[in-house]
Amino acid sequence: MPKSPQDVxxxxxxxxxxxxxxxxxxxxxxxxxxxxxxxxxxxxxxxxEDGCFDVFFNICLPQDxxxxxxxxxxxxxxxxxxxxxxxxxxxxxxxxxxxxxxxxVKSVRTVERPADISSRCVIxxxxxxxxxxxxxxxxxSIIWTGIRxxxxx
Amino acid sequence: xxxxxGALLILPEGAQRHDLRNHHLFxxxxxxxxxDWYRFAEERVGQIIANDSLYLITxxxxxxxxxxxxxxxxxxxxxxxxxxxxxxxxxxxxxAIYTWDTTRALDWRVGPIExxxxxxxxxxxxxxxxxxxxxxxxxxxxxxKADAPSTRPNPARSVGAVLGNSWLRYVFGGLSRGRxxxxxxxxxxxxxTASPALNDARNEIQNSGALAVSEHVVVQRIPEASQVSTVxxxxxxx
Numbered sequence: 001m002p003k004s005p006q007d008v009x010x011x012x013x014x015x016x017x018x019x020x021x022x023x024x025x026x027x028x029x030x031x032x033x034x035x036x037x038x039x040x041x042x043x044x045x046x047x048x049e050d051g052c053f054d055v056f057f058n059i060c061l062p063q064d065x066x067x068x069x070x071x072x073x074x075x076x077x078x079x080x081x082x083x084x085x086x087x088x089x090x091x092x093x094x095x096x097x098x099x100x101x102x103x104x105v106k107s108v109r110t111v112e113r114p115a116d117i118s119s120r121c122v123i124x125x126x127x128x129x130x131x132x133x134x135x136x137x138x139x140x141s142i143i144w145t146g147i148r149x150x151x152x153x
Numbered sequence: 154x155x156x157x158x159g160a161l162l163i164l165p166e167g168a169q170r171h172d173l174r175n176h177h178l179f180x181x182x183x184x185x186x187x188x189d190w191y192r193f194a195e196e197r198v199g200q201i202i203a204n205d206s207l208y209l210i211t212x213x214x215x216x217x218x219x220x221x222x223x224x225x226x227x228x229x230x231x232x233x234x235x236x237x238x239x240x241x242x243x244x245x246x247x248x249a250i251y252t253w254d255t256t257r258a259l260d261w262r263v264g265p266i267e268x269x270x271x272x273x274x275x276x277x278x279x280x281x282x283x284x285x286x287x288x289x290x291x292x293x294x295x296x297x298k299a300d301a302p303s304t305r306p307n308p309a310r311s312v313g314a315v316l317g318n319s320w321l322r323y324v325f326g327g328l329s330r331g332r333x334x335x336x337x338x339x340x341x342x343x344x345x346t347a348s349p350a351l352n353d354a355r356n357e358i359q360n361s362g363a364l365a366v367s368e369h370v371v372v373q374r375i376p377e378a379s380q381v382s383t384v385x386x387x388x389x390x391x
Contacts, residue, residue: 005260008223010304012160017170017214018277019301020162024219025265025274037273040173042210043190043283045202048304053278056190056198059182059209074193076186080178087171094168094214101161 006051012102022051030067040087041080162276163220163237165251169272172212172279179281180297183209187283187295205284208302212279215272218247222261278302 006022013020026037033055041060044053056071060082063073094100173179183190190207194200220237236254251263265274282300287293 005223009160018279024276038275045206046302074189090170093170096167098164102159
């Protein structure tokens, strides 16, 4: 049976960070979920074919929350109220430009548009492949102008 | 693990990590109400799901934009050039800003299409796998484990199978709890009643050739028709 991209992706990037989703974007149509995305307390399933998380309900949201309006909540539902202090947040845990890769990525890269360059960074991926890349500033956040990744087997 | 395939996640704008500080309330809720959750998934959401597939999120990595790729070796190739590029125009549609150039078979995605200032893209999730198991003599048990979510559609293949991933112990230190349902239990009780809707769902699946693959899922969950109408008493097992 052919493997789905999610199969390959999840198998290689599963790590202490957690389970990687091939579709990180919120799947739910409701505006409040589209804006905020998945959240702590969501109960649902990973859809194996496309690697998204399908949320059924959230154990921290009240029963009458708009998200619960469509399908309701399970029997014996008692929301667990969380305050900000109950959630630990690390804002810059991954720096801009982070590459997370498995060991078969041996990677070197060249910047395509040197005119855009404003700074130069060197990072190491978790598996010790050294990646050099050049960055520019766009809308107050550092992003790449270009990177060439060689995937070596 | 084969070295002929691999995967890559690029976080051009970095990522945030969110974690529940105290897992015990979640663990307790999943243990006590897991059976209700499965019933809800089937009856209200309308999903026929494998009985180890429900997942409760306790932590995530979130970002505003991403690029990811998965690849497999094609015969004879030793090196596999693929270029990730960022352009400077495109507004809030990241798919118009990030792109991959490659001549080889590379599965890649970039996103989101609609970008918000709030990091709302969940590139990694962590949490509890909530499984509904049927043991010998028809006992039903909810097990709650810090684990990766199951993605296998057929529960028969996943029973007893454990992913060899060590991050779970690292993250949670082995939090785990089980709750058993017995047909003749004793002690303080919750009651689990299986509903007629499940009967209907099962009949529908058995009568439909197109859904034959899913039949196993439902039959696994409720192995005998008699149990469907039986009131099961649940007692805590330490």
